[in-house]
Amino acid sequence: MRFDIITIFPHLLDSYLAESLLKRAQNNNLLSINTHDIREYTNDPHKKVDSTPYGGGPGMVYQVEPVVNTLEAIPRSPKNLVILTSPRGKPFTQKMSQQLAKYDQLIFVCPRYEGIDERIKKYIDKEVSIGPYVLNGGEIAAMVMIEAISRHIPGVLGKASSLEEESFSKEGILEYPQYTRPEVFRKSRVPKVLLSGNHKNIREWRDKKSRKTTPSGQK
Ligand code: ADE
Numbered sequence: 001m002r003f004d005i006i007t008i009f010p011h012l013l014d015s016y017l018a019e020s021l022l023k024r025a026q027n028n029n030l031l032s033i034n035t036h037d038i039r040e041y042t043n044d045p046h047k048k049v050d051s052t053p054y055g056g057g058p059g060m061v062y063q064v065e066p067v068v069n070t071l072e073a074i075p076r077s078p079k080n081l082v083i084l085t086s087p088r089g090k091p092f093t094q095k096m097s098q099q100l101a102k103y104d105q106l107i108f109v110c111p112r113y114e115g116i117d118e119r120i121k122k123y124i125d126k127e128v129s130i131g132p133y134v135l136n137g138g139e140i141a142a143m144v145m146i147e148a149i150s151r152h153i154p155g156v157l158g159k160a161s162s163l164e165e166e167s168f169s170k171e172g173i174l175e176y177p178q179y180t181r182p183e184v185f186r187k188s189r190v191p192k193v194l195l196s197g198n199h200k201n202i203r204e205w206r207d208k209k210s211r212k213t214t215p216s217g218q219k
Pocket of ligand 1: 085086087113128129130131132133134135136137138141
């Protein structure tokens with residue numbers, strides 16, 4: 001799967017991409033993440049990509065031309081989708097992450113907080129928000145989405161985890177609480193059932209707990 005990120009800060013995400021599980025996935029050719037600098041696609045001699053809003057008002061607005069130029073320079077896979085990151089977009093959910101994982105290519109257009117000329121909408125397939133708050137720009141939102149979507153790509157997680165992930169995604173239920181050594185930490189004990197060796201009881205306990213811990217909005 002191919003991800004493209006259109007931004008004025010192509011290096012903002014480098015250290016994260018160099019350290020995370022996504023790096024291994026890229027090395028194993030399971031996915032590729034490509035950043036594209038809007039400033040490279042402007043005709044302005046000073047590499048400016050924004051301007052003051054028509055009608056007046058504070059702040060600057062991204063110009064549509066350099067963003068569309070960047071979009072048009074990106075090679076397209078047959079099943080691609082262009083996503084605009086925006087606090088006004090459709091809320092991103094686990095279910096949406098599964099649906100988006102079915103594409104060959106996702107292209108994220110990430111304006112900074114000032115916003116972008118509305119005429120960009122003609123080039124956008126979907127507008128998505130990662131939550132009801134305003135970030136300084138869409139880059140972090142794109143990374144959040146890319147990470148959640150990548151987890152559905154076979155091989156990105158270890159083999160055992162992906163199987164677990166499958167049942168989790170099907171039912172939309174979050175994981176049960178986990179414990180490891182020591183059995184007692186400052187008087188706080190591991191639940192007895194987990195030490196019992198009774199796999200049926202352990203399964204039931206975990207099932208009950210995960211239903212309890214999953215926020216109702218996600219079930
Ligand atoms: N850009 C600014 N705020 C955002 C949000 N909440 N989700 C996606 N993109 C954004």
